[in-house]
Amino acid sequence: MAKIGNLYIGGEELMAEGSESFPSGIAFPIDNELGIDYTWNSEDSQWQVEIKKNHSHVVARSREPQQYDALVTSGLEQLQRCLDIVAVKNRGIFVLRRPELEHLAVFQTEQGRVLRHFSVAPLAIETNVKIEVHDKNGHTKPLPLIPEPTWTWAFRYYRLSQASNDIFEAYRNLFLSLEALLNETYPKQSSEGERKWLKRALSQVASKLKLGHYVPDTVKTPIDYLMKTQYTDMRCRLFHAKHPDALLPHAELNPTEVLAAYETLLLLWRDIAGSYFHVPRAGGVFTYQGFKSLMDGIFGRPLSVYFTEDESPSRKEDTVVSPLGIAIHEFDDCSYLGQTKPGFASWLGEITLQDMHKDLMIHRIGTQLGDTLFNVAFFELGLSPKGVDIFQTHQSVRLVNKGQPKTSF
Numbered sequence: 001m002a003k004i005g006n007l008y009i010g011g012e013e014l015m016a017e018g019s020e021s022f023p024s025g026i027a028f029p030i031d032n033e034l035g036i037d038y039t040w041n042s043e044d045s046q047w048q049v050e051i052k053k054n055h056s057h058v059v060a061r062s063r064e065p066q067q068y069d070a071l072v073t074s075g076l077e078q079l080q081r082c083l084d085i086v087a088v089k090n091r092g093i094f095v096l097r098r099p100e101l102e103h104l105a106v107f108q109t110e111q112g113r114v115l116r117h118f119s120v121a122p123l124a125i126e127t128n129v130k131i132e133v134h135d136k137n138g139h140t141k142p143l144p145l146i147p148e149p150t151w152t153w154a155f156r157y158y159r160l161s162q163a164s165n166d167i168f169e170a171y172r173n174l175f176l177s178l179e180a181l182l183n184e185t186y187p188k189q190s191s192e193g194e195r196k197w198l199k200r201a202l203s204q205v206a207s208k209l210k211l212g213h214y215v216p217d218t219v220k221t222p223i224d225y226l227m228k229t230q231y232t233d234m235r236c237r238l239f240h241a242k243h244p245d246a247l248l249p250h251a252e253l254n255p256t257e258v259l260a261a262y263e264t265l266l267l268l269w270r271d272i273a274g275s276y277f278h279v280p281r282a283g284g285v286f287t288y289q290g291f292k293s294l295m296d297g298i299f300g301r302p303l304s305v306y307f308t309e310d311e312s313p314s315r316k317e318d319t320v321v322s323p324l325g326i327a328i329h330e331f332d333d334c335s336y337l338g339q340t341k342p343g344f345a346s347w348l349g350e351i352t353l354q355d356m357h358k359d360l361m362i363h364r365i366g367t368q369l370g371d372t373l374f375n376v377a378f379f380e381l382g383l384s385p386k387g388v389d390i391f392q393t394h395q396s397v398r399l400v401n402k403g404q405p406k407t408s409f
Contacts, residue, residue: 001387002106002115004057004379007050010106011113011387022048022061023113026075026105030058031097038091040082047075049082051094056381057104058082058096065108068116072105072254098409100167100255104383112389117365119377119395120256120344125286126402147278154180154277158269167255167409168238171262175235178269185276199227208275214268216342217289226268234261260341263398263407270405288342291399295345299336301370305349305393306330311363314376321366321373328366329357331393343399350392358386365393 001021002011010025030051038051048061060075060082076099083094101120106113135141149155157177164170182201189197202211202223211222219225237253273279307329310322321328331349340346347367351357361382367374377395385391400407 001384002104003384003386004059004104005055005381007052007055007057007059007381008061009059009104009115010061011115020063022063024064024066024071024105024107025059025061026071026079026103027057027059028076028079028099028103029056029097031095032093034058034092034094036086036091038082038086040085042078042081047078049078051082051086058094065113067109068105068107068114069254071107072103075105076255095165098167100259100409106388109390113387114390114392115383115385115388116392116394117377117383119393120259121375121395121397122400122408123397124400124402125291146280149273149279150277152180152184152277154178154184154273158273162406165409167258167262168253170409171234171258171265172238174262174265174269175230175238178265178272181269181272181276185272195227195231198231199223202226205272209268209271211268213271213287214264214342216339217292226264230261230265234258257341259407259409260344260398264342266405266407285401285404286399288339288399291343292339292345295339295397299345299347299369301372303334303336303347304330304368305334305347305365306368307360307362307365307391307393309360309363309382311382313380314364314378318366318376319373321364321368321376329360331391340396344396345398346394346396348392348394350390353385353389353391357391360385365395367395 002009002025004027007027008022008025009027010022012021034051034053034055036051037053040049041047042049046063048063049058050061051058058079060078062071062075066074079096083096087093103118105116105118107116108114154177157173157180161170161173161177164173179198182198182205186201186204188194192200205211206223211226212219215222215225234253234257267285270279306321308322308326310324310326312323329351331351333348333350335348337346337348349365349367361384363379363382365377367376375395377393
């Protein structure tokens with residue numbers, strides 16, 4: 001059975017006779033030190049959630065085979081429900097640690113049962129912009145004083161968004177702040193529906209800002225793209241609070257998708273606030289198009305990915321996959337996936353497991369570009385792939401503009 005440490009995620013080959021098998025499961029890191037052992041079953045009996053004392057992860061297991069996308073969203077929801085129950089029973093307040101950045105999943109495909117390691121790592125890039133004004137003789141002139149920002153109630157929601165430690169709360173408050181900005185500049189008419197007003201306001205903003213900066217370069221209609229990815233796919237699914245349209249925090253949304261949407265929304269918010277309310281830009285910005293070109297160049301070299309039982313923690317100084325010289329195993333298929341979301345560059349390693357792999361306790365996954373070690377993912381407790389047919393690692397680096405507002409929660 002696939003495990004992280006001694007925590008069962010999913011898969012076959014159970015260790016104890018008569019114990020229950022779960023074909024699918026997903027494990028997320030936990031932010032707090034777990035002080036209890038607790039198992040919870042959903043009301044429909046389809047899901048089981050397990051909390052294990054002093055463990056680094058919590059797991060939601062499905063009694064039905066799950067495809068990957070459904071497993072991520074539904075499994076996360078079941079985990080949150082269990083943590084809610086634990087909280088109201090006064091057994092502890094526990095929070096997942098950045099579920100948008102890491103998880104381990106066992107799911108079903110036509111090729112068999114897959115164990116996937118998913119992770120997103122920040123890549124901080126700093127750009128500096130210096131502006132000088134010269135007179136006709138070439139002498140430097142002092143820059144005009146930048147006026148103080150004109151306070152608006154949108155700033156309150158912005159501050160709450162940046163203060164949050166939860167990507168869902170951060171996104172909700174930032175979108176409220178965007179709506180407040182737009183309503184002050186282009187007020188919603190009493191006869192206008194929400195969607196119609198927002199599209200009109202963005203159309204008027206487009207006369208000042210190039211909305212193409214906030215969308216992939218293949219998108220021909222930026223306003224339609226923003227309306228779908230920000231309003232329909234995110235805002236509408238995070239703001240309803242009354243049944244039957246209710247959507248609870250963290251429910252049925254992939255947290256990584258919310259993170260990507262937040263980063264785009266933040267860029268748009270800062271530029272609107274700068275153009276209309278004198279909010280200063282926070283240094284230079286490395287664009288999505290520039291990041292894509294940079295990553296395409298870096299991943300132009302041959303890509304190979306390996307895993308090993310070497311228990312050495314990952315370090316910046318690492319130059320090899322296994323510093324201790326322990327055997328390494330190469331993924332059969334390794335591919336660079338390109339820019340999978342604005343500001344995200346991803347790659348995938350996949351291997352059909354042989355018998356010799358299934359008893360391994362994996363601690364490191366290393367990515368090499370040519371002869372250079374690019375990065376190492378480390379599992380302190382060890383990852384066992386027993387009970388699955390295919391092992392995958394899906395990794396991404398995401399653009400983080402240093403000097404810009406917070407985008408990590």
